[in-house]
């Protein structure tokens with residue numbers, strides 16, 4: 258009986274040990290002569306340039322919502338120590354700040370896809386290493402890889418689905434997935450980089466990069482076999498040079514960026530953004546013919562709600578109800594500002610006319626209000642239905658309760674009878690179809 262068990266477990270062990278001889282676990286299964294430490298390190302370098310920018314602009318998006326003001330400005334409540342960024346005062350200048358940072362986030366985020374695929378291709382043989390881990394440290398490193406690889410695909414696909422308006426992601430709270438996913442990914446990445454950074458530097462130092470990039474396909478030699486598992490033991494003839502492979506990956510990234518950046522640049526450039534749904538609603542020439550994320554019909558706003566009976570409720574030390582005509586009778590100012598959407602698209606500057614928010618604060622008896630709440634008539638239970646802003650946003654002379662745009666009354670889709678427009682502020686923090694503004698003492 259005992260003997261039988263021994264021979265069984267011996268059999269299993271033997272079978273397990275045979276795995277390296279099978280399929281992709283065999284080192285000679287991977288035959289590309291391009292693979293090796295230099296090539297993998299070069300791919301890592303590209304990622305290490307782009308990922309930090311995407312990470313930092315993602316955090317900037319988080320701060321731009323002023324999450325510490327509460328309400329639906331904070332889309333990830335209970336974030337514990339991850340809330341260390343809350344409390345930073347989001348500035349109102351330069352006016353294109355959010356347009357730039359969110360545009361970079363989305364455009365470079367999309368460009369990550371070919372870079373990640375290129376890097377995965379370069380290191381494929383080491384993913385099929387057997388045994389999977391030969392020490393505790395090695396096991397931890399492999400586990401961190403799960404977070405890194407799974408994490409980056411998770412971030413890319415949640416981001417892509419969101420900007421493509423896949424309604425399913427709106428239902429499962431994109432922000433929570435993308436925000437917490439971000440920290441899981443970055444945690445794994447930091448661990449991975451700590452372990453692998455010296456390896457990357459060695460990989461790059463081992464060869465002269467400019468010489469490597471100057472080699473044609475026929476001059477492409479495999480890296481020396483003893484330089485590690487990535488190098489094939491049975492290399493095939495090269496079908497492309499290393500510089501060709503890098504150009505293919507970089508070209509893929511640049512093409513995707515080219516197809517996305519038009520939506521951030523706005524105007525006629527948006528025609529280039531053929532993969533972006535919002536760029537497809539091509540603007541006409543009228544004063545209100547620029548993009549919206551949500552129409553009045555979608556938000557449940559009827560002409561009656563926005564008709565002559567509409568009143569703005571202004572709450573502070575005193576409460577007032579103002580008609581549109583009364584608002585138009587107040588001093589009017591013009592601000593030239595873009596709508597810069599969370600999804601990375603932007604409209605270019607529009608000339609908004611209306612009442613300064615700081616004049617409304619004075620009228621409500623709270624000239625030094627620390628915080629303000631805007632409420633919309635919008636019926637959908639969306640983040641855009643209410644928005645908090647802080648002192649600096651109220652006080653900025655360009656911050657308006659806009660009544661007109663580009664010389665005409667606001668259209669229903671752009672927020673008639675009144676909407677807010679505040680410099681450098683994410684599109685959906687600018688409330689459309691406002692019905693109440695409440696100024697408060699403390700931020």
Ligand code: HEM
Nearest residue numbers: 312315316318319366367412413416417432436439599600
């Ligand atoms: C390495 C990959 C990425 C990382 C680490 C990352 C990280 C982040 C972070 C931390 C936020 C702030 C989330 C919040 O506060 O709720 C964010 C927002 C956002 N990300 Fe990413 N992201 C990545 C890739 C992408 C990609 C590929 C896209 C789209 C193609 C994308 C689209 C967005 C959008 C649209 C927002 C704004 C959401 C909003 O404000 O409602 N991200 N990202």
